[in-house]
Amino acid sequence: MATDKVIRLALAFLMTGSAAAWSDAGPVASEWVQGMNNQVRLIAGHAARDGKTALYAGVDLSMPGGWKTYWRTPGDAGGVPPEFEWDGSENLASATVLYPAPHRIHDKAGDVVGYKNAVLFPVLLTPQDPAKPVTLHGKVAYGICKDICIPAEAELQLVIPPDVGTSGELMDALARVPEHKASDSASPSLAAWHLDQSSGKPKLVLDVAGADPTTADAFVEAPGGIYVPLPKRAADQAGNAVFEVDLTDGVNIKDIKGKPLTVTLIDGKGQSETTITLE
Incomplete structure (x- = not known):
């Protein structure tokens, strides 16, 4: 009888262990x-x-x-x-x-x-x-x-x-996937932006704030596969990284005005994404 009891306990243990392993499947x-x-x-x-x-x-x-x-x-x-x-x-x-x-x-x-x-x-x-x-x-x-x-x-x-x-x-x-807005202070964010047409050559100016502005970078995308040149880093201001996009370099500003532009920002601490529209 003692032997039967031991066998029943062992079987119960094995069945329980198998169920636990099945329910705790990995990737x-x-x-x-x-x-x-x-x-x-x-x-x-x-x-x-x-x-x-x-x-x-x-x-x-x-x-x-x-x-x-x-x-x-x-x-x-x-x-x-x-x-x-x-x-x-x-x-x-x-x-x-x-x-x-x-x-x-x-x-x-x-x-x-x-x-x-x-x-x-x-x-x-x-x-x-x-x-x-x-x-x-x-x-x-x-x-x-x-x-x-x-x-x-x-x-x-x-x-x-x-x-x-x-x-x-x-x-x-x-x-590492950018969220649509900065999720915390460690992520870069678009502090301000404006369209500068003072020189007669329109350019988009992006003021990027973040925990690590020295490693900051920015990318701008237009819908429908419209080409937008890569932003170039300009003189930094007040600890923020400033980028400029030449809107005469392979792109017609009329093609992107009124359309949502996706701005992806990265630095050494994180990443974020936001949308702007040139009215």
Whole structure:
């Protein structure tokens, strides 16, 4: 009888342990897809942004040292912005790609905007039925560059169970995605801006406040793919970083007046995003 009791206790322990392990599932990841001087995969898990926990995937791109890839707006020297397609996915209502804050990279051909060595693009997922798995099928096209630029593409697939766990990698990537306004004093913010037409050559002047103005940078985007040149750093004022955008350099000010412009700001402490309109 004592032996039977021990066996029953052992079975109960094993069943309890198995249930706990099943309910505490971790994040999931696909195999790496190898390309020329790069590799890419999908990861997925739950993560929090703006205090809200949701299901995210991530397009994880890794390159050798010195190689780079591009942001959604590549910069003055041109480049290949990443493209994402989710056709063929199952139990997926929507997928929204988010972009970590980029950096200005000096290139032989000029300045570009992007990422060196590696980047993880978070993708906010909305399942059609949250109680069922999501089969995520992704086609990704992007460019990688060092001395030469190479177009690349990959086809990826990952099954994401409904009880998938929290992903620390996605949490870290989301922390680098600019919020629509500065979330705290450590993030740079647009203290003021104005349109200067005093010289007859219109320019947009951005006054950027932040915890680390010496490392501050700014990027301006117009809707519909309208080109806006990269801001150039001017003389700083009152501890803030001042940037100027030449609105005669490859852009007609009439094409952007009255349209929302997205201003992305970065410094050594954080990043933020805001919208302005030239009336």
